[in-house]
Every structure is written in structure tokens, then in C-alpha cells.
Amino acid sequence: MKRYALVDLDGTITDPRPGIIGAYRHALMEMGLEAPPEEELLWVIGPPLRQSFPKLGVAEPHVEAALGHYRAFYSAGAMFNAPVYAGMPEAFAALRAAGVTLIVATSKPHVMARPILAHFGLDGHFHAIHGAELDGRNDDKGDLLAHIMAEEGVDPAEAVMIGDRKFDILAARRHGIANIGVLWGYGGEAELTEAGADRLCATPHELATMVLAKN
Incomplete structure (x- = not known):
């Protein structure tokens, strides 16, 4: 033992799938990017956000902005959708x-x-x-x-x-x-x-x- x-x-x-995927999709749309379907985003559950956003098309200088959009949406209630x-x-x-x-x-x-x-x-x-x-x-x-x-x-x-x-x-x-x-x-x-x-x-x-x- x-x-x-x-x-x-x-x-x-x-x-955490509903809350995390919803927050990612929101952040991507706020950044003017197309948000992939939910099934194509399951891989983002687990790794740090800063590693995942560049793989979704967010340029490195804008990762912190995307992170801000994500956290605003997530902390407003999506985090409890888990x-x-x-x-x-x-x-x-x-x-x-x-x-x-x-x-x-x-x-x-x-x-x-x-x-x-x-x-x-x-x-x-x-x-x-x-x-x-x-x-x-x-x-x-x-x-x-x-x-x-x-x-x-x-x-x-x-x-x-x-x-x-x-x-x-x-x-x-x-x-x-x-x-x-x-x-x-x-x-x-x-x-x-x-x-x-x-x-x-x-x-x-x-x-x-x-x-x-x-x-």
C-alpha cells in the first residue's frame, strides 16, 4: 500500500468535456478563428492550455489573449459543467x-x-x-x-x-x-x-x- x-x-x-470544450470554442471564436467540432477537440483535455492553443491556430504572440477569453468563459460557470x-x-x-x-x-x-x-x-x-x-x-x-x-x-x-x-x-x-x-x-x-x-x-x-x- x-x-x-x-x-x-x-x-x-x-x-470536464462540456465545460472545457465550450471554453475552447468560445476562445477560438473570440480570436476570429474557426472552432472545430467538439469531437475534434477531445485531445485538448489534459495538456496545458498554453501548449494547445498554438496547435489550434493561435499565433504565439496571441496565446495569452486566447487564454484570457478561455478563462473568462470558463470561470463564469463552465468550469462546473464537469x-x-x-x-x-x-x-x-x-x-x-x-x-x-x-x-x-x-x-x-x-x-x-x-x-x-x-x-x-x-x-x-x-x-x-x-x-x-x-x-x-x-x-x-x-x-x-x-x-x-x-x-x-x-x-x-x-x-x-x-x-x-x-x-x-x-x-x-x-x-x-x-x-x-x-x-x-x-x-x-x-x-x-x-x-x-x-x-x-x-x-x-x-x-x-x-x-x-x-x-
């Missing part, structure tokens, strides 16, 4: 009961992650909620994990990273942290396997058992 579980937010705890995956609250309760310290590790700015978790009544499960800064610091998941380990005194040998995208797995491997790739989010089995996931979890209902296993 690991003492610490570092948990991604988007695509792991909540399904239902919690069934079984996650129960998984968190089981892990806490077993003595596991839960910490959120999200590339989303922590100033947005905290109210989202509070909105859904999940914030009480977590010892700490860590995310990126609005200025881009800790956008990179590996940098974020380094920050969390320093701030919270987490021994990488006593931790497991739980997430749905390759960014979660690669960041964990960078620091020698065990990891679990979850299959109900936006990465999928192929992406997570290629990234080197230690284990794959098919449903939230299996998560606590997997984290508490000795291996």
Missing part, C-alpha cells in the same frame, strides 16, 4: 479510511481546481489541492509533482500517481513514482500503455483496491 495518492482532476475525478465520475467519491472514502493521504495534482490552475472540488463536495477528501499557477508555473505535470513533493514532504517511493493521460504517467516516471492509468478518461489504453503505465484501472469502483494492493 502507498501512503500517498496523487490524483489528476480532469478526466480522472470529473468529466460531472463527477460515478464511484470516485466512494473510492476516495475507502482510501482515506485505509490511511492513504490524497493530494490533487492537476495542470489546471489551483485557483480553479479548488472551487470545482468544493462545488461537488469533494474537497474534504484531500489533504492538499495542487495545480498550475496562472502565469504558467507548474503547467508541466512533472514540474508540478516536484513542487508537490517539496511542499508536502512526499517520498516518491511511498506515492502513486493516478491519471488518465500520458502526461500523468510520464511525470510519475520522471520522479520514480508508481502510477495507475485510468481508462474512463481521455487517454485510452494505447496512449497510457505507450507512456509506460504500471497498471491500468478499468472503472472507479476498482481504484481503491488497486491502490491498496501490496504491489
